[in-house]
Amino acid sequence: MLSTHRAFLLSGAVLIWLVSYLSIAAAAPYVGAPFSMAVFAPVAIGLNNFGLSLPVAVMLGTALVPVAFLLWSGSLWRGEAAIPRRSSNLAIVIFALSVLWLMWVGQGGVQVQGLFHVIMVQGYNVFIASLLLLLYRINRAGPGLRTSLAYHWLLFAWVGWCAFPWLGPV
Secondary structure, eight states, rough: OOOHHHHHHHHHHHHHHHHHHHHSSSSBBBTTTTTTTHHOOOOOHHHTOOOOOOHHHHHHHHHHHHHHHHHHHHHHTOOOOOHHHHHHHHHHHHHHHHHHHHHHHHHHHHHTOOHHHHHHHHHHHHHHHHHHHHHHHHHHHHHHHHHHHHHHHHHHHHHHHHHBHHHHHH
């Protein structure tokens, strides 16, 4: 029988797939679908470099982040309650890279999507990073599978939805 925490892990992967899909579900980037590059780039590569059909490219491209979540979450599969140091380091790296990403493509985003779009999407990033920090601190004070699962789920949902948004011309 599948243990509860493993069922939550698998359910979390399905939800991350949904979040990843919603990131690119619109015809063009907007505040509710910021076109995460972690999802959009594999879809575009599948279409342009491998000649995949759109449904196949979308299915494969949106599956990468949930698969990464499942592979990364070894400690959760084993039922370990503490958030591993490598996961907190990953969150720091993702946040730093998302800041660099904004510095690199932000001006194009302001010109094409508008200042409101760029501010909102970056606001999502700051809000999610703040939630990750809160979950990390709660877990450090008293390790628990719930906070560890929530932390890891949010970390990968962030990557799948808006950590590296498409900013600029499509």
